[in-house]
Amino acid sequence: MTELDGTWTDESEFAAFDEVAAQESGESAPPQPVLAVVGRPNVGKSTLVNRLLGRREAVVQDTPGVTRDRIAYDALWNGRRFTVVDTGGWEPDARGLQAAVAAQAELAMSTADAVLLVVDTTVGATSTDEAVARVLRRSDRPVLLAANKVDDERLVPEVAALWSLGLGEPHPVSALHGRYAGDLLDAILAALPETPRETVRTEGGPRRVALVGKPNVGKSSLLNRLTGEERAVVDPVAGTTVDPVDSLVELDGELWRFVDTAGLRKRVRTASGTEYYASLRTKAAIESAEVAIVLLDASEPISEQDLRVISMVVDAGRALVLAFNKWDLVDEDRRVRLARELDRELVRVRWAERVNISALTGRAVRKLAPALRTALDSWDRRVPTGQLNSWLSDLVAATPPPVRGGRQTKVLFATQAQTRPPTLVLFTTGFLESGYRRFVERRFREEFGFTGSPIRVSVRIREKRKR
The missing domain is CATH 3.40.50.300 (P-loop containing nucleotide triphosphate hydrolases)
Known part of the structure; x- marks a missing residue:
């Protein structure tokens, strides 16, 4: 519970707290096509995902295997929205934990609308890359090939060697510096369908x-x-x-x-x-x-x-x-x-x-x-102001606030200022001890329920008017 500093000098002021806008009805967002980003460990998939998103979302660290689950992010490019799914490093003969990570990548490939295979240009096509390419060539999804880590113009000629994977034109990109990222995004939009193949429809936002x-x-x-x-x-x-x-x-x-x-x-x-x-x-x-x-x-x-x-x-x-x-x-x-x-x-x-x-x-x-x-x-619940104050007046009459500094603090009025979480605002003539605020919260729960939700109690102190 927290105390809000402030003063209250006019009865019309607390009327604003009693006006609670109608809850906005959450409309479900339109379905978006899905792009799965796959590749062997430590080729820069998560760094490239962040570059495609234009913000730092995926966890990136200079250690192989940081990403393990398939993680979905919302992306926007040239007015079109789509979902980018980052996956863990895929290896064909993985065991134990790495096998579970590879299974997540395979599932992402099977449920996506397009797949982006990321290869490390500085290393070239490895046996693992070739194994992934063989799986993707059998897929009925569009597949794009990203030649990552082209951080220098001198590496551009090395990209041509990746044609050997049989996935079409390799797209050079530097996830670290952003070089050619716009061209890659244009190619991604061209490959993605306007609407996803599989759509989950709901009446409102879950x-x-x-x-x-x-x-x-x-x-x-x-x-x-x-x-x-x-x-x-x-x-x-x-x-x-x-x-x-x-x-x-x-x-x-x-x-x-x-x-x-x-x-x-x-x-x-x-x-x-x-x-x-x-x-x-x-x-x-x-x-x-x-x-x-x-x-x-x-x-x-x-x-x-x-x-x-x-x-x-x-x-x-x-x-x-x-x-x-x-x-x-x-x-x-x-x-x-x-x-x-x-x-x-x-x-x-x-x-x-x-x-x-x-x-x-x-x-x-x-x-x-x-x-x-x-x-x-x-x-989400709100207690009407009239019902709240009727209960509060009985509570304060039976158990008034403790005397502080020789003066008795009076509780003048209360309102539930907001929901999510429920927040009570008590208008008083002086400071209320934290113990008494906890007492009010406990009795408020006993009277009105609120199981499973925190409740915040704030205090507004009324200043005396100068004559």
């Missing part, structure tokens, strides 16, 4: 859900369980997910947009390299979502990392659902200890919805949809 939590709590496994496909790379190694992964999920008859995010290990200001950018994108995913599912490992004690992730969601003012994953590993003794931890560690978010699930077995994952709806209904 509600946005962020999947957050510390590393290795099962976020990607839950996303795969919900989508019914291997949408995100899953591996026992913590930190497999780096970029947020967007997916449309039909859950309980409703379409939702889920975002799988990187596990947060460190604070943003102390993270470095890939972790730093992953932390920034996770924070941005929370702020762009409407509700967050915080996954906690029910088989392990609640950690400081778990509490920090929950605080990020609450501070961002987003609706909250707590999902205790790996419930299939919880025995009776652990349940008793967990109940004590909930009472001790999660005092701040007792209002949050709780669901015990198992992403591995699918236990109770369908209960997430009702919990999400309850949290979002609270997040």
Whole structure:
């Protein structure tokens, strides 16, 4: 809860807070053709994606294998919008984690409207590039060949050697410096159809859900369980997910947009390299979502990392659902200890919805949809001003604010200034202690509900008029 500095001198001033505009109806964006960017590891795919987007979105680091999932971004060129899907490095004989990464790249190729193969011009066509080219030549999708890392005019003649891949004219480009990027974008628009082959149609924009939590709590496994496909790379190694992964999920008859995010290990200001950018994108995913599912490992004690992730969601003012994953590993003794931890560690978010699930077995994952709806209904709810003040007058009469400096602060009026999250503004004659504001918030919840949504309480102090 925060206090807003300010004064109130006229009864007409607070009338502005009582006028809440009608919620804008979200219209779904028109479908866009999809371009999949593929290639072997460390040829500069993510750097080229950022160049095509005209902004830094994909995580880039001078280490092979940073990108692992297929990540979709919106792009705009010459008035046309399209979607760019960045993929992990594709290798034909990969095993373990790299095999899962390669599977994501193959799926991106099969579902895209056009494919852009990126090759390192300074190295030339390798056996891996030739293997990828053989797969793409059998595809019924348009395929473009990008000869990347042409950072110097002296490398332009080397591009001609890539005709040997049998994918048509290679397009020279420097993802690092932007050389020939415009020509490549023109070629991409020429290859993309006006409308995508596969279109998901919805009545309105789906509600946005962020999947957050510390590393290795099962976020990607839950996303795969919900989508019914291997949408995100899953591996026992913590930190497999780096970029947020967007997916449309039909859950309980409703379409939702889920975002799988990187596990947060460190604070943003102390993270470095890939972790730093992953932390920034996770924070941005929370702020762009409407509700967050915080996954906690029910088989392990609640950690400081778990509490920090929950605080990020609450501070961002987003609706909250707590999902205790790996419930299939919880025995009776652990349940008793967990109940004590909930009472001790999660005092701040007792209002949050709780669901015990198992992403591995699918236990109770369908209960997430009702919990999400309850949290979002609270997040969107508004209490009429008349009803609010009738309740508040009874509350203040029964339990007035504490005396401060020998003076009794009076609560004159209150209104719910906004929703998303619900925000109460109390107009008073003096300062209200934080303890009393928490008391008002708690009693407000008891009276009107608001399960699953944070509530903010602000104070406006009325100045005495000078005669």
